Amino acid sequence: MSDFDYDLFVIGGGSGGVRAARVAAGEADAKVALAEESRYGGTCVIRGCVPKKLMVFASLYGEMVDDARAYGWDHADASFNWKTFQTKLQAELERLEGVYQKLLDNSGVDRFDQRATIADAHTVELADGTRKTAKHILVATGGWPVRPDLENADLGIVSNDIFDLPELPKNILIIGGGYIACEFAGVLNGMGVEVTQYYRGAQILRGFDDEARGLIAEEMKNRGVDLHCGTDILELSKDGDGIKIKATNGTEKVFDQVLFATGRSPNTDGMGLEEVGVELGRKGEIVVDEYSQTAVPSIYAIGDVTDRVNLTPVAIREGMAFVETVFKGNPTKPDHDLIPTAIFTQPEMGTIGMTEEEARDQEPVHVYVSSFKPMQQNFAGRSDRVLMKLIVSQETDRILGCHIVAPQAGEMIQMAGIAVKMGATKKDFDNTVAVHPTMSEEIVTMREPTRST
CATH class of the missing domain: 3.50.50.60 (FAD/NAD(P)-binding domain)
Incomplete structure (x- = not known):
């Protein structure tokens, strides 16, 4: 007992x-x-x-x-x-x-x-x-x-509150540049809300591959998100039914809602x-x-x-x-290495392994990049671009990182993640027959490196 x-x-x-x-x-x-x-x-x-x-x-x-x-x-x-x-x-x-x-x-x-x-x-x-x-x-x-340490921060909402809004605002200011801020910027923009986003850093999605996050920022702007990097708010106050903000770039504006996506x-x-x-x-x-x-x-x-x-x-x-x-008497450490991840921005991003910046600081690498207009959206007259990127060790030919910015990138990275986790080489990718016509075929058809560092 x-x-x-x-x-x-x-x-x-x-x-x-x-x-x-x-x-x-x-x-x-x-x-x-x-x-x-x-x-x-x-x-x-x-x-x-x-x-x-x-x-x-x-x-x-x-x-x-x-x-x-x-x-x-x-x-x-x-x-x-x-x-x-x-x-x-x-x-x-x-x-x-x-x-x-x-x-x-x-x-x-x-x-x-x-x-x-x-x-x-x-x-x-x-x-x-x-x-x-x-x-x-x-x-x-x-x-x-968490809300930032800012006077009247309680006037804003956090990500938990989005799902219970009694009605969608006509316009919203989103503070933050992480994946939660960027995902909700895309979602609300797609639902017809006028979205402004401020991020104090130089580029959104810090910690992800620079080239990939740069494309996401560009595409978000093309889709109508008013994105301002290097910008934060200094103060906010109640203004009728809205919230008045004063920003570091000198902007003073009233928004229906302010969403803080500034950390957890x-x-x-x-x-x-x-x-x-x-x-x-x-x-x-x-x-x-x-x-x-x-x-x-x-x-x-x-x-x-x-x-x-x-x-x-x-x-x-x-x-x-x-x-x-x-x-069960079986000592087991959780494996935190090479975890495939999806960021449901618009466009979506899937990633596994090292960024180009991390990899080149560690060893000489070949970088393979293909960026193009996908067939489905191009036919409809949209200017969307997608990105397929592989980071490859010059010494071992092993895939060190895979980054995809495209519709359904999360679905793609789950499959690519298996290969990368198993230690696949660039030659393994090259030896795989392309599925045509698909966006993801670019992952196995990039023969020459875009650059080597």
Whole structure:
């Protein structure tokens, strides 16, 4: 008989926490509980990847209607109804939340629909004062968007709020240059909102390949986003029904909405972590070792709360590795190397491996680049451009990085990612027959390097 109420207590009902809880209960026959203070599914399902991707789909249909006319389809002009979409979106999120709850229930996990904090190395305290003990505690509380330290910042909204807007604004100012800011700029622009975007840095999508992010910035502007780099806001204030801003470039303007997409912070405040000996980093992230274990041996953490690689599939992998390590006797480190990633900007970007800048700082490389107008959009009279790019080691011929800017780039990079992860060489790509006519065939038909560094 165990001395504890549970073998495992998970705090956080997002993708990582739910996967770890149900696998530990279902496959390792552990006695498991999970506490979630908000909605099951976490950021990804409720206020991130899933609703955002559905918004991306919705925002693209207006463009498709225009293209269809160029292809000979005769129909009336289309208009977007936010309420119709929003009602269906919320119903879908509720359905998915129910799926997550059912997965836990069917695995025999005890659910507590309330906030949980840590009282000691083996004790969790629920919001109602109840205490539960566990041999192991797993923190999977994710992250949360933050507002900048600016007077009246509460007048603006953050990414969580987008999905619940009672109506779409006529115009919006988006502050930030990361993938969340750029994705919502494309989405709202596609839905007919007049979008202005300020980013204080020299170019959007810092950390991604320079050539790829440069093309995305150019295409965003071509599609109607009023993008200003090297620009930030100094102040904002209420102005009637709008928000008046003053920018570093001297602009003073009133917007219906201001969206802050200026970063996220780990959800660790007030959880009692430091009090029991768990080390927190500069941003409040939980510091863990290669096996997701904290400074307190019985307490582990996975997902965005650790601020390692903040992606849903990574949190799930970390959860699975935790179960393997702790409950199956198979020490497993989550693999954070060569993770394929999609950024659902418009145009979309898929990427894996090193950027050109990172690679050339490490070793001599050949760079293969093809940029062109895709057949489908070109026929419709649009000037869109796409980019296919490979970074190749001169010494080993191995593909060090692959970057795609194109419609459906996320779908393409998933497939290319398998080859790159396996250690494919440029010769392997060259030996693969092209699928014609497709955009992605360019990945295997680039014979001569564009440049070598």
